[in-house]
């Protein structure tokens with residue numbers, strides 16, 4: 547993660563990750579779960595925030611299990627978390643079986659082929675594994691016909707040391723969706739065929755669907771990082787990310803002049819245009835062109851013109867002169883411009899904003915693990 551090593555004096559923007567807020571969010575989920583534990587999802591480098599910093603902070607907050615997507619992510623995380631369970635969501639890589647054993651990583655098996663490979667690899671020493679059942683996403687996991695095979699041939703499970711039997715909700719953030727109860731019923735049926743280990747079902751939003759969805763273990767990700775797991779309702783989580791860009795130049799524009807690529811913004815009267823060295827190459831999505839805002843000293847400033855690869859431009863005419871000089875910081879993401887609101891402006895989801903947070907920012911972590 548190169549951003550950690552870019553000195554503030556050289557960076558165009560500073561990304562601050564509040565580990566204390568992340569710990570509070572984790573504990574808030576645990577309180578809500580009323581005794582059911584939560585394993586944290588820290589794939590995609592801890593949703594863009596730095597898994598090797600977020601992981602130990604969560605472990606210090608009591609988290610005992612972690613999920614990543616890729617085997618390589620698990621190997622990297624193992625260095626930061628020597629003593630916790632790390633599960634690999636994306637299934638088994640048959641050519642790399644030794645790596646799961648070497649780094650004590652738990653594969654999530656998602657097909658009869660995966661089960662057979664893992665059993666024969668483990669031989670007489672049953673290493674832990676999870677089994678993923680597809681309850682309606684058609685993505686990963688045992689499909690219904692393979693589950694039927696297991697119902698009729700339970701010997702195919704002999705010798706497996708199953709930690710979690712899991713599935714994943716497709717529409718948990720839509721509490722009214724009838725896909726939720728359908729997946730719940732399918733998962734409960736699957737548990738009858740696969741009663742071993744612990745049942746692990748709910749993601750962040752799933753936790754807020756109620757106790758029926760909690761089972762033995764939950765698997766939240768995005769809520770830990772502060773995004774709202776209950777869209778349309780007040781956000782029960784705390785923001786954990788602040789991104790501030792530094793004004794590089796301020797230009798006086800006169801009526802009729804245009805800003806940026808393809809002249810998509812024309813100045814009406816006269817305006818002051820501030821350029822900030824952050825762009826779509828830093829994860830400030832191009833779809834934010836003309837629809838996002840920044841904030842300077844409590845004043846919202848509209849983003850004008852296209853988002854370029856390395857630059858964005860704001861109309862800072864409303865900002866007092868002393869606060870719109872080169873070097874002035876402008877909030878791009880934080881308490882006033884939340885990850886959910888920026889995502890909505892970009893026409894995307896908070897996950898995409900977080901996981902795209904750039905590597906060219908100076909990164910600061912506050913609130914060390916305790």
Ligand SMILES: Cc1ncc(COP(=O)(O)O)c(C=O)c1O
Pocket residue numbers: 587635714748749750751765766767768769
């Ligand atoms: C299989 C699986 N479980 C859990 C999660 C965590 O979901 P969320 O970030 O919505 O809590 C994800 C995220 O994409 C996932 O793919």
